[in-house]
Structures are given as C-alpha cells and as structure tokens.
Amino acid sequence: MITLGTYSIGVGDRFAHQAKAQLEACILAGKAGIEIIPVWNKSNREHTIIGSEPSSTRAAADAAVKALGWTKPYFCDADHANLTTVDWFLAPCDFFTLDVADYIGKPAEPSSIDSFVGRHSELVGVIELEGVELEGMGRGIEITPELLRATAAKFLFAIEEAGRIYRKIEAAKGKGKIIPEVSMDETDSAQTPAELLIILAAIADEGIPIQTIAPKFSGRFNKGVDYVGDVAQFGREMALDMAAIRYAVERYGLPSNLKLSVHSGSDKFSIYPAIHASMKTFSTGVHLKTAGTTWLEEIIGLAEAGGDGLALAKKIYAEAFDHSAELCAPYATVIDIDPAMLPSPTKVSGWTSEQFTAALRHNQGSPAYNPSFRQLLHVGFKIAAKMGRRYLDLLEAYESVIAKNVTENLYARHIAPVFLGLEK
Numbered sequence: 307m308i309t310l311g312t313y314s315i316g317v318g319d320r321f322a323h324q325a326k327a328q329l330e331a332c333i334l335a336g337k338a339g340i341e342i343i344p345v346w347n348k349s350n351r352e353h354t355i356i357g358s359e360p361s362s363t364r365a366a367a368d369a370a371v372k373a374l375g376w377t378k379p380y381f382c383d384a385d386h387a388n389l390t391t392v393d394w395f396l397a398p399c400d401f402f403t404l405d406v407a408d409y410i411g412k413p414a415e416p417s418s419i420d421s422f423v424g425r426h427s428e429l430v431g432v433i434e435l436e437g438v439e440l441e442g443m444g445r446g447i448e449i450t451p452e453l454l455r456a457t458a459a460k461f462l463f464a465i466e467e468a469g470r471i472y473r474k475i476e477a478a479k480g481k482g483k484i485i486p487e488v489s490m491d492e493t494d495s496a497q498t499p500a501e502l503l504i505i506l507a508a509i510a511d512e513g514i515p516i517q518t519i520a521p522k523f524s525g526r527f528n529k530g531v532d533y534v535g536d537v538a539q540f541g542r543e544m545a546l547d548m549a550a551i552r553y554a555v556e557r558y559g560l561p562s563n564l565k566l567s568v569h570s571g572s573d574k575f576s577i578y579p580a581i582h583a584s585m586k587t588f589s590t591g592v593h594l595k596t597a598g599t600t601w602l603e604e605i606i607g608l609a610e611a612g613g614d615g616l617a618l619a620k621k622i623y624a625e626a627f628d629h630s631a632e633l634c635a636p637y638a639t640v641i642d643i644d645p646a647m648l649p650s651p652t653k654v655s656g657w658t659s660e661q662f663t664a665a666l667r668h669n670q671g672s673p674a675y676n677p678s679f680r681q682l683l684h685v686g687f688k689i690a691a692k693m694g695r696r697y698l699d700l701l702e703a704y705e706s707v708i709a710k711n712v713t714e715n716l717y718a719r720h721i722a723p724v725f726l727g728l729e730k
C-alpha cells in the first residue's frame with residue numbers, strides 16, 4: 307500500500323517549468339532535519355484554463371526528481387476530481403482528491419440515513435477526545451441525536467458519491483495503489499469538528515481508505531493572501547479536528563496516517579503558528595496544499611530580471627486589469643479584490659523592477675505590498691497561457707532568477723513556519 311508521509315506539501319506548477327525549484331525547497335527542508343513529501347497538484351479547472359494535460363504534470367515531476375536525485379516518495383494529485391473529470395487523471399496520478407462539495411445537502415435515501423444513525427449510536431453523547439484538554443477545550447465534543455441525523459442527512463449523499471468516484475479509481479489503479487483524499491472545502495459553510503467526526507464515520511462505512519481530508523475551516527482562505535478570520539477560533543477548531551481524526555482512526559479503522567489537508571494553504575501566515583502547535587500537541591502532520599503561489603513567483607522573477615521580463619510582467623498585469631471580471635469569475639468565492647486598490651496599467655507601466663516586485667511579493671511588513679494587485683495577478687494566469695511560447699521563452703531565459711524566488715517562497719514562507727515552527 308502506498309502511504310503519504312507525516313509532513314507533505316501540495317505544490318502547483320501551472321506552466322510545468324518549476325518542479326525542480328519546488329523540489330529544491332523539500333531538499334532544503336531535509337537539510338534542516340525534516341522530511342517533506344512533495345505532491346504536485348493541478349485541478350481539472352487549471353488544466354482546462356491553461357490547455358495542459360495531467361500527463362504533463364507527471365512528466366515534469368518525474369524529470370525534476372531524476373535531475374535532483376530525489377529518492378523519497380513523491381506524488382501527482384488529481385486535484386478536485388469527480389466522476390466526470392477523473393478519466394484523464396487515472397494513468398498519470400497516484401493521489402486523488404475526491405471533490406464532493408457540490409453534493410453536500412443533496413438528499414440521501416431515507417433508509418440510508420436511518421441505517422447510518424442506527425449503526426452509530428456510539429456517536430451520541432459527549433465523545434471524549436484525547437488531547438483536547440491540553441488545549442483548554444474540555445473533554446471533547448457533544449453530539450445530540452438530532453445533530454447526528456441532521457449531519458447524516460446533509461453529508462451522506464456526498465460521501466456515497468465519494469465512494470462511487472473512489473471505486474472507479476480503485477478499479478482502474480488497484481487496491482492500495484493510490485492515496486485518496488476527500489475534499490469538501492469549496493462550499494459555503496464550514497464543517498464543525500462534530501460534523502467532521504460524523505463524516506469520517508460515514509467515509510469509513512463507505513470503505514474509502516482516505517489518508518487526507520480537506521474540510522472547509524471557518525474564516526476566509528482567499529487565494530494567495532493571508533487568512534481572514536478569528537485566528538484563536540481557527541486554532542481551537544483545528545485542534546478538535548485533529549482529535550476527531552485520531553478518534554476516528556482508532557474507532558473506525560481508517561488509515562493510521564490520516565491527517566488534515568489544508569486547501570488554499572499558501573500565504574496563510576497568521577495561522578501557521580496555530581497549525582504547527584496543533585501538530586505538536588497531537589503528534590500528527592498536515593498536508594499543506596498550495597498552488598498559484600508558484601505562478602506569482604514566476605511573475606516576480608520576470609519583473610526582477612528587468613528588460614523584456616519586466617515588460618512582459620507589466621503587459622500581463624495590463625491585460626489582467628482589462629479582463630478582470632472574466633478572470634475573477636471562476637474564483638469568486640476565494641478572492642476579495644478592492645478595485646479601488648488596483649493601480650492603472652498606465653501607472654504600472656512606469657514602475658521599476660523594485661516597485662513591481664514590492665507591490666506583488668507577499669511581504670506584509672512592506673508598505674508597498676498590494677493584496678488586490680496580487681490577487682488579480684493570481685487569477686490572471688490565463689493571460690500568460692494565451693501568450694504561449696512568448697511567455698515560456700522568457701521563463702526559460704530567466705530560469706535562475708525565477709527559480710530562486712520559487713524555492714525561497716516555498717521554503718522560507720511556507721515550509722519553515724508550518725513544519726519547522728520558525729518565524730518567517
């Protein structure tokens with residue numbers, strides 16, 4: 307059976323040019339004494355927007371691993387796959403994120419709900435969760451008969467759908483040959499730790515050997531910018547989620563390495579200390595899924611290079627500015643751009659390399675950092691995709707300056723604070 311290590315990071319590589327620079331960040335982590343398993347993730351949505359195929363992600367990952375002599379495991383993730391999109395991921399991928407967020411709230415058969423509730427009377431009452439008293443949260447979580455039934459009614463159909471996707475993948479790849487994740491993050495309301503525990507019982511009943519689960523946490527996880535919400539509440543929620551996972555592993559026989567997967571996990575600097583602390587308390591890991599961060603580092607590298615690199619970075623911004631409504635639409639629930647904060651393309655055309663990179667780079671201490679500018683470029687990768695060779699040629703021409711930014715961002719701003727507990 308293939309298993310995911312305790313600490314893992316999901317990396318996105320939209321244009322399949324940065325796998326080596328990303329892997330370098332894991333090598334740096336190894337030198338600092340911690341094993342971080344890289345997982346290259348790219349969703350159907352991203353492949354469609356860019357015009358790439360899942361096999362290209364696999365080829366880029368394999369080439370990077372070979373070039374750098376990486377001997378530890380690594381995986382390719384069919385991110386947010388469902389029954390209709392999973393086919394082209396089957397051959398190249400070995401990690402599958404079964405996305406059933408769209409099925410939450412659809413009604414399951416009344417008889418399935420009845421039998422689930424009848425089977426799981428152990429969930430009613432106060433579920434004592436080991437470890438949470440350390441966090442000052444009492445003994446555990448309380449589930450009433452009403453909550454058990456309401457949660458089953460809300461999630462059971464979605465979990466049955468996850469089972470259908472999983473069985474399709476297992477039939478193609480073989481038992482124990484993949485790492486399954488269930489994701490429910492792209493939905494309107496967060497799942498509570500009590501709901502998570504009930505969901506895990508249902509996933510175990512469905513026979514899905516999940517190794518990671520991606521709930522929606524409270525607060526906003528916007529793309530490419532910091533967490534917005536109550537950091538202390540997030541910390542309590544994460545601790546209870548980890549305790550619930552530990553309980554579910556023991557009680558329902560789920561894989562012992564089951565852990566949380568944090569989607570839109572890049573740039574959430576204010577909650578990284580809480581994630582690190584909870585991992586220590588519960589002796590567990592997380593899968594930190596990042597994605598578009600690397601594309602932004604490509605733009606930063608081009609701008610830093612100056613000359614035609616800076617000119618192209620400005621051109622991409624100008625076009626993203628002109629097409630902002632269209633670019634933002636698919637990401638409406640995961641971005642918050644203030645149009646008044648967006649500089650005009652005319653203004654940006656006069657910027658130096660330093661001005662451009664200072665506005666874009668996620669350095670919260672810098673007065674020039676502009677989160678709206680950053681988010682618009684984050685969703686603007688379609689502009690670069692349309693440029694085709696013109697964009698890729700410059701990525702290749704300025705590979706070293708871009709790679710330095712990609713590695714540094716992943717290691718110093720993500721791996722170090724989350725997994726090593728270092729201040730950024």
Ligand SMILES: [Zn+2]
Nearest residue numbers: 489491569570
């Ligand atoms: Zn997600």
